[in-house]
Structure formats: structure tokens, C-alpha cells
Amino acid sequence: MHSLNYICTISIVVLFSLLSSCKHDDHAAQHENAAKEVVADDHNHSDEIILSHSMAERFGVKTAKLTPGMFNEVIKVSGQIVPAPDDQVVISARSSGIVTFAHGITPGCRVNSGATIATLSSKGFSGGDTNEATAIALNAAKKELDRITPLYKEGIVSQKDYNAAEQAYEQARASHSGSKSGSVATAPVSGSITQLLVQQGEYVTAGQPIAVISRNSRLTLRADLPEKYYSLMPQINDANFRTTYNDTIVSLAKLNGKLISSSSVNSVSQPGYVPVYFSFDNDGSVIPGAYAEVYLLGQSRDNVLTIPLDALTEHQGKYFVYTRLDEEGYQKHLVTIGANDGQAVEILSGLHPGDDVVVAGAIAVKLAETSNVVPEGHSHNH
Secondary structure: OHHHHHHHHHHHHHHHHHHHHHHHHHHHHHHHHHHHHHHHHHHHOOOOEEOOHHHHHHOOOEEEEOOOEEEEEEEEEEEEEEEOHHHEEEEEOOOOEEEEEOOOOOOOOEEOOOOEEEEEEOOOOOOOOHHHHHHHHHHHHHHHHHHHHHHHHOOOOOHHHHHHHHHHHHHHHHHOOOOOOOEEEEOOOOEEEEEEOOOOOOEEOOOOEEEEEEOOOEEEEEEEEEHHHHHHHHHOOEEEEEEOOOOOOEEHHHHOOEEEOHHHOOOOOOOOEEEEEEEEEOOOOOOOOOEEEEEEEEEEEEEEOEEEHHHOEEEOOEEEEEEEOOOOEEEEEEEEEEEEOOOEEEEEEOOOOOOEEEEEOHHHHHHHHHOOOOOOOOOOOO
């Protein structure tokens, strides 16, 4: 009996020891796993960038969820803004003579319809002042018409003779400018002087173009497409552009822009390039003659990840984007980019749908990254 009690006591002690040992091992394993989780979490967010909510607001940091959508194929080329051909009016000399431009008439100046552009005089040249001769012819034609009119009413002069006298008077009046010192060239429409085709004091002949006026209501964008992309021309239907004097991207779609036939524009393109022309409304922000960086837009593709160009930062030839983890936490991502249309850029890798991307104020997050110190108590919550 005593032997049996002794054996039972020994068994209980051994069992308790084993249970204690198992509990200790389980507890140690739990601690080890917890430590691994902490290390893993610290590894995942060790590159977290901290930017306070107030500072983010101050520097205009904004984010947006990344969503796949439509994007056009893009061909980046150079181009120029030129006046629309149907928006220009040529002013020609009404008689031969020396050109004297009116005060203030220079390229770029604004003129109203009927304003004097220049006067022309042939005084001192063989044959005298042409306008003086037309004035004499006009006076003679008027006298003849005045003489024949009452005779026509009395039936003494035939209808044919009266019509001939009236026609002669109208022709003489059309040839005469009304100025004794010479013919006058006036603006037939309101607009801007885009070209002066002759020099001050130059002798011109009747009918010779002396100036060009543009209404400037419509402008033309000429894009110089390299010949290697000629096969893609049928797919091009729109464009964005940026002039050399402005960083703002202009969307033709927002200016009632449309693709027009190159044959309708009298322009010579550069060798090795095919001109592509777009007509658009002039809102006053674009200067005719300016050179531009053009983004020709072709066929649309769906399910493409894009971000605004302002969301992209660059360092040593690599491109980065920032995403927001929480109210004050941000993370940097190396991305591979595709085409851009001057406003948005295609993301090929490095981001995923649903990422909360910094689309404005990325430079502020970049500056915070270079001097980042995680404040005590800050943590990223899953």
C-alpha cells in the first residue's frame, strides 16, 4: 500500500513537471511569434514618411484613390500655332504708289473695321498721281450721268444709253479712293495686323498685297508628325499642347478643337515630317506664331492606371509616387511609367487599384521624406 502511494506521488510530480515544461514552451513560442510580428510590421513600415495633417493642408497635399480607366495612345511631337486660313483677310493696294502706313500700324496691333491702314501716292512719278486721274474720270462720269438723267426721264435718251452712263459712273467711283493725296487702304474687318508685307516708303502696284489682318477667332495647331508614324495618322483625333512660353497644358477638346485636312491649309512642312492640323477657338491665351510641344492623341485603351503628372517625382532617372497610409503617414513607391498626354501618365508597375495616391503637393511629401523623424507614439494601424 505504501509502495503504491509512493509510486502515485512520483507520477504526479513527473506529470506536473511535464505540464509546466509544456506551458513554458508554449509561452516562449507566443513571445517569439509576437516578436516576429513586431519585426515584420516594423520592416513593412520602416520607410513610412510622417507629415502632419496641418502641414499637409498648408502645402496643398491631396490624395485620390487609384482607379483604372480610359487612356489614349500618345505621340509626342513638335508644332506651331498659326492663324486659321479662313480667319485671315489680305489688304491690297487700290492703286500704284508709295506706301505710307498710318500711325501705330505694326504687326500685332488691333484695328477696327474701316480703320486706315496706309495711304498710297504716285506724285512725282511719270504719269502723275493715279488717284488724281481717277478723280478726273469720276467727275466727268458724274457730269455725264447728271446730263443724261433728265433726258432719259423725258424719253429723249434710250434705256441703253442711260445704263451705260450709270455703269461708267459706278466704275469711276469704285476706282477712286476719295483721297486727293492718294488712295487709302482700309481694314475690311476688325482684328489684329499679323503681317506687313511691304516696307514703309516702298513702291507698290495696284492690287499688290500690303498687309494681313486676322480676326483671331480661330487658330490652327500644326503638329509635325515624323514619317515613321504615318500609318498611325488615321487613329489621331485629338491633341493637347504646351507653348514654349507657358507651362500650362492646353486641351483642344476644351477649345472646340477639331482635326482638319492638311490640304485646307497652305503651309509647307519640314522634310521627313507629315503635318497634322487642328482648328480651335482662340480664348486669348495662345499667341499666333508660337511654337509648341504637342501630344497627339490616338486610339483609346480601357482599364489603364493613370495618375496626374504632378503626382510623379523623379530622382536620378527613376520615378516615384507617394501613397497615404493613414492621416499622417505616407509611403514612397518606385514606379514604371508609360506614355503621357501632357496631363496624365500611364503607370505600368509599382501601384495597384485602390491605392490612395498623392495627386497634389507631392513635393511637400518628398521634402518631409528627407528630414523624416517618426514622433513618439505614432504607429500605423492596419
